[in-house]
Amino acid sequence: MIEFRTILLVEDNPKDVELTLEALAEHNLANHLAVVRDGVEAMEYLRCEGKYKQRKQGNPAVVLLDIKMPRMDGIEVLQAIRNDPALKNLPVVMLTSSREEPDLKKSYESGVNAYVVKPVDFQDFIEAVKQVGVFWAVINELPPERE
Amino acid sequence: MKNKHTDGESARPHSDLRRRAEVSALAQAAQMPEKLETLSPEAARQFIRELHEHQVGLAMQNEELRRAQEELEASRSRYFDLYDLAPVGYLTLSEKGLILEANITAVTLLGVERKRLAKKPLTRFILPEDQDIYYRHRKQLFDTGEPQVCELRMLRPDATSFWARLEATATQEVGGTSLCLAVLIDIAERKRAEEALQESERRLSSIYGTVGDAIFHLAVEADGSHRFVSVNQAFCNVTGLSEETVVGKLVNEIIPEPSLSMVLEKYRQAIEENSIVRWEETSDYPTGRLIGDVSIAPVFDDEGRCTHLVGLVHDVTENRRIAEVLHQSEELYRTVFENTGTATVLIEENTIISLANAEFEKLSKYSKQEIEGKKSWTEFVLKEDLDRMKVQHSLRREKREAALKQYEFRFVARDGNIHNILLTIDLIPETTKSIASLLDITERKLAEMEIKKLNAELEDRVLQRTAQLEAANKELEAFSYSVSHDLRAPLRHISGYVDLLVKRCKSDLSEKGQHYLNSIADSSHQMGTLIDDLLLFSRTGRAEMRQSESDMNGLIHEVLDSLRQDNPNRAIEWVVGKLPAVFCDEAMLKLVWMNLLSNAVKFTRTRKSARIEIGFQEENRELVFFVRDNGVGFDMQYAQKLFGVFQRLHSTEEFEGTGIGLANVHRIVSRHGGRTWVEAEVDKGATFYFTLLKYAKEEP
Numbered sequence: 001m002i003e004f005r006t007i008l009l010v011e012d013n014p015k016d017v018e019l020t021l022e023a024l025a026e027h028n029l030a031n032h033l034a035v036v037r038d039g040v041e042a043m044e045y046l047r048c049e050g051k052y053k054q055r056k057q058g059n060p061a062v063v064l065l066d067i068k069m070p071r072m073d074g075i076e077v078l079q080a081i082r083n084d085p086a087l088k089n090l091p092v093v094m095l096t097s098s099r100e101e102p103d104l105k106k107s108y109e110s111g112v113n114a115y116v117v118k119p120v121d122f123q124d125f126i127e128a129v130k131q132v133g134v135f136w137a138v139i140n141e142l143p144p145e146r147e
Numbered sequence: 148m149k150n151k152h153t154d155g156e157s158a159r160p161h162s163d164l165r166r167r168a169e170v171s172a173l174a175q176a177a178q179m180p181e182k183l184e185t186l187s188p189e190a191a192r193q194f195i196r197e198l199h200e201h202q203v204g205l206a207m208q209n210e211e212l213r214r215a216q217e218e219l220e221a222s223r224s225r226y227f228d229l230y231d232l233a234p235v236g237y238l239t240l241s242e243k244g245l246i247l248e249a250n251i252t253a254v255t256l257l258g259v260e261r262k263r264l265a266k267k268p269l270t271r272f273i274l275p276e277d278q279d280i281y282y283r284h285r286k287q288l289f290d291t292g293e294p295q296v297c298e299l300r301m302l303r304p305d306a307t308s309f310w311a312r313l314e315a316t317a318t319q320e321v322g323g324t325s326l327c328l329a330v331l332i333d334i335a336e337r338k339r340a341e342e343a344l345q346e347s348e349r350r351l352s353s354i355y356g357t358v359g360d361a362i363f364h365l366a367v368e369a370d371g372s373h374r375f376v377s378v379n380q381a382f383c384n385v386t387g388l389s390e391e392t393v394v395g396k397l398v399n400e401i402i403p404e405p406s407l408s409m410v411l412e413k414y415r416q417a418i419e420e421n422s423i424v425r426w427e428e429t430s431d432y433p434t435g436r437l438i439g440d441v442s443i444a445p446v447f448d449d450e451g452r453c454t455h456l457v458g459l460v461h462d463v464t465e466n467r468r469i470a471e472v473l474h475q476s477e478e479l480y481r482t483v484f485e486n487t488g489t490a491t492v493l494i495e496e497n498t499i500i501s502l503a504n505a506e507f508e509k510l511s512k513y514s515k516q517e518i519e520g521k522k523s524w525t526e527f528v529l530k531e532d533l534d535r536m537k538v539q540h541s542l543r544r545e546k547r548e549a550a551l552k553q554y555e556f557r558f559v560a561r562d563g564n565i566h567n568i569l570l571t572i573d574l575i576p577e578t579t580k581s582i583a584s585l586l587d588i589t590e591r592k593l594a595e596m597e598i599k600k601l602n603a604e605l606e607d608r609v610l611q612r613t614a615q616l617e618a619a620n621k622e623l624e625a626f627s628y629s630v631s632h633d634l635r636a637p638l639r640h641i642s643g644y645v646d647l648l649v650k651r652c653k654s655d656l657s658e659k660g661q662h663y664l665n666s667i668a669d670s671s672h673q674m675g676t677l678i679d680d681l682l683l684f685s686r687t688g689r690a691e692m693r694q695s696e697s698d699m700n701g702l703i704h705e706v707l708d709s710l711r712q713d714n715p716n717r718a719i720e721w722v723v724g725k726l727p728a729v730f731c732d733e734a735m736l737k738l739v740w741m742n743l744l745s746n747a748v749k750f751t752r753t754r755k756s757a758r759i760e761i762g763f764q765e766e767n768r769e770l771v772f773f774v775r776d777n778g779v780g781f782d783m784q785y786a787q788k789l790f791g792v793f794q795r796l797h798s799t800e801e802f803e804g805t806g807i808g809l810a811n812v813h814r815i816v817s818r819h820g821g822r823t824w825v826e827a828e829v830d831k832g833a834t835f836y837f838t839l840l841k842y843a844k845e846e847p
Contacts, residue, residue: 013636019643068633097635099682101690120639120675122646 005061007137009035010042010077011095012069019122020064020095023129029137034060039072043080046087059090062113062136067096067103075103078110089143091136095129236331240315242324244268244285253331256311258303269329274300274308281313288315288327298334310338361385361439361460365398365414367453373398373414376455385462387433406430417443418453427463438464489584496544496579498523510587512561524583529557529565539572543581547574558585567592634678641671680807684792687735687814694819696842697733699726699772703761706740710748717757719748724762727770730842735815742808743774743835749802750778750833769821769838777832786825812837 007029011017017035024030036042042065044050048057063081067074074094081087093114094107107115116132119125186194230237236253238246245266254261257272273281277299284297294316301311314330355362361382365373375393383390388401398414399407406428417424423444430437439460446455484491484502490510493502503511503518511518511527528536536556543550552573558566572583645668649661656664703723729736744759751757760775781789781796788794790813795806809823816823816837827833 015640015643016636019640019647022643022647097633097639101686118635118639120635120642121672122639122643125639125643 005032005137005142006058007033007133008042008045008060008063009033009095010037010039010063010069010074011035011066012037013066016066016118019125020129023126024133026126027130027133029130029133032137038069039074039077039080042077043072046081046090047084059087059142061140061142062091062093062132064093064095064132067094067098067107075106075110078107078112082111091140091142093132093136095132236333238269238329238331240269240327240329242289242326244270244327247326256309256331256333257301258305258307272301272303274302276300284313284315285327288317289325292317298338301331309333309335311335355379359462361462363393363458363460365456365458367418367455373411373456375401382460385432385434385437385439385460402430413441413443414456417445417456421445421447428460436464437462438467487584489586491582491584492518492524493575494524494540494581494583498525498540500524501580507585510558510560510566510585527558527560529559532556540581543572543574544579550574555588558587635675638671638675638678642668642675645671677805680805684807684811684814687738687811687818690735692732692735692818694730694732696728697731697736698728699736702733702737702740703744706737706744709741710744714748717748717752719751719757719759722758722760722762724760726761726763726772727765728842729770729839731819731839732815735818739812739815739837742812743837746808746835747774747776747778749804750780750797751776752802753779765841766838768841770841771836771838773834773836775832775834780827780829780831780833782829783827786827789825790823809835 007024009017009020011020021030021033021035024033034045036045041050042063045052045055046059046063048055063077065074065077072080074096078092078094081090081092091113092111093116094103094112095116095118096103097118099117104115114132114136116128119128231251233250233252236256237248237250238253239248241247245268246264247266249257249261249264251261254264257264259272270278270281280297280299284295284299287293288295294314296312296314298310298312300308302308310333312330312332312334314332316328318326318328320326356379358379359381361379361384363378363382364376366376368374374397375395378390378393382388382393386393393401398410402410409426409428413424413426423442425440425442428439428441430439437460440463442459442461444457445453446457448454485504487504488506490507491504492500492507495501499520500518500522501520503515507518508514513522525533525537539550539554553569553571555567555569558568560566566587567589569586569588570583571586572581574581645664648656649664653661703726707721707723744761747759748757751759754777758777761773762775763770763772765771779797785796789796790809791806792810793806794810795804797804812835813823816839820840821838823835823837825833825835
């Protein structure tokens with residue numbers, strides 16, 4: 001049996017969250033999704049701080065990061081993850097509306113694992129989200145938790 | 148002295164006397180009485196007394212005779228001394244010219260012993276060249292019997308010669324033979340003096356003839372008039388009068404009035420004062436106007452009468468003319484110096500200003516009287532600038548070309564005001580003076596500073612504007628970002644929810660309602676494409692160019708592969724020429740080809756057999772690429788619009804598209820320094836051209 005691991009979606013827009021959930025639901029991946037609303041919350045989640053103190057320890061299979069967010073944006077989150085010894089190997093995928101070169105460049109320089117532009121067309125969007133979800137949550141082997 | 152005359156001839160007078168005494172004694176003896184014993188004692192005593200008296204008389208006579216003889220001897224001696232020791236040589240010559248007698252002087256002159264002289268022909272002692280003179284001299288003597296004189300050169304046995312004067316007289320000897328008595332005088336000294344005189348005369352005459360000054364010689368006549376005796380060549384040259392015209396004429400025949408009166412007055416003055424009189428005279432001669440510095444010297448005879456005047460004319464016409472020119476030139480330069488618009492000074496080696504003009508007075512606020520010869524230039528220089536200027540001052544005099552000819556310094560005027568001066572300075576050739584002109588550039592300096600200030604302000608403003616522009620650009624980028632992100636997101640949401648609505652609530656919707664939803668989906672999709680294209684276009688303008696050598700053929704094939712995949716059902720005849728390598732941003736160029744070729748594919752869609760040709764031609768500095776199709780073409784009057792953003796010549800129903808492709812082509816080609824244009828005709832296809840600069844491979 002395929003083991004589904006947790007996907008952390010960092011997304012400030014509730015419509016995007018809803019549509020992403022719809023997309024994942026079509027592939028039965030929705031139940032494994034954890035959603036936070038911005039970068040600060042994402043870091044609290046990953047470090048089990050603030051309101052996530054009680055969360056069960058352990059990293060998600062992948063972090064799906066939007067770039068443009070209030071407080072702490074996606075690239076800052078990525079950099080914080082890469083600079084944290086406990087999180088640095090965590091797979092991170094940018095899931096964003098931007099295909100601007102500076103965003104791409106900064107993301108890859110900061111060690112992103114994949115960069116996916118959200119297609120405007122919903123069918124395409126569903127397809128993209130499904131592939132990302134399946135690949136990272138199911139197919140990909142995770143790095144060891146502790147070195 | 149007696150034994151000096153012991154030869155036979157000089158003894159002759161003695162025997163002569165003896166003979167006469169013997170004759171006289173015999174006569175007396177005849178008068179004596181025959182018998183002395185016959186005489187009475189008285190008579191005897193008488194006779195003895197007489198005899199005694201006779202004896203006394205005889206003794207007295209004897210004494211007298213002896214004295215006469217002594218006197219004669221002395222006279223003879225004196226005669227011989229006179230003969231022998233005379234300062235001239237005496238020679239007695241036979242008729243045939245043999246030397247019979249010679250005195251000591253002659254012997255000394257001829258440089259030979261007396262005994263060797265005897266019976267020698269005189270010709271042996273005459274220089275061969277002068278033998279003729281002697282021959283003629285002797286012939287004349289014996290022909291005329293008159294005394295003759297000649298001058299010839301005598302030759303000594305030691306081969307030396309000397310000039311001599313020979314004076315000869317012919318006499319008849321008792322025996323009827325002719326003798327020649329000759330006096331020989333050494334005239335070497337006189338000859339030398341004569342030659343020296345001749346030499347001196349020649350010299351003077353050559354000087355007289357060649358001297359550049361005109362010289363004339365006047366005789367003062369008994370009536371007081373002046374007659375030209377001689378003039379030199381220079382006189383003729385200067386006056387233009389020939390020697391023949393002048394010599395022998397009176398002064399008043401040659402010199403016209405009013406000069407004449409003046410000249411005569413000067414002559415009179417020279418004679419009266421017995422001195423050289425000088426004056427300057429301007430006369431008109433055939434050669435033109437002559438300005439002469441004239442000197443007249445009187446010559447007096449032993450009686451103190453002025454017999455001659457010697458005049459000298461030094462031509463100063465040229466000097467006067469040069470002086471005049473010089474004067475004019477100096478006037479000219481002084482006027483220039485004085486009236487030049489810049490302050491100008493003449494500086495001596497000791498830094499003193501020897502000359503200053505009116506402008507310098509104005510600048511310094513000192514008067515010329517206070518400056519010239521009194522002030523040093525160093526008094527007008529700001530302390531900080533002084534040292535470097537002193538260095539220049541010295542350098543200029545040591546190595547003129549090394550010194551600066553123009554530089555700036557700060558000038559301090561009397562009132563303490565400081566002026567910025569542009570100094571132009573140089574040494575006057577062959578002197579240690581320098582001429583300096585001082586241009587007051589204070590105003591200019593102020594203007595320069597003003598300009599600098601304005602420039603700085605301008606730069607500030609430019610920086611400000613640049614910053615503003617940069618800010619605006621950032622804003623634009625932020626806007627693009629916002630468009631890309633914020634506009635796409637709602638579109639995606641529309642698309643998402645429309646899709647969900649169709650999927651989940653389809654049964655609740657009427658057909659019409661479904662049609663509306665389809666329209667919403669179409670529009671949101673189209674809007675998404677428009678936004679993507681616009682962002683792409685924005686990126687082609689902003690993206691950094693990454694140029695390198697690119698193989699066009701490879702690019703074309705990548706594009707063609709992609710097009711064939713996208714249009715699997717199209718039958719297109721591709722005519723692709725071999726293309727050259729170019730220097731470009733490969734990604735951008737790929738976009739150009741993609742746009743042009745997809746257009747060609749798109750607009751040949753209605754053709755049964757589409758034909759698309761890709762090629763290039765080489766022009767001077769450019770490579771001209773083209774894409775030719777046999778598609779629908781268009782009306783050339785809209786060709787201008789074609790490369791604009793969102794400009795379309797066909798409806799979306801006919802041919803889809805946002806109208807951004809050719810705008811991108813145009814922008815990319817422009818960024819590569821090329822041009823784009825198009826040739827087309829409705830229904831006959833179109834040819835799109837673009838150029839790139841030729842790629843010059845660097846030589847290894």
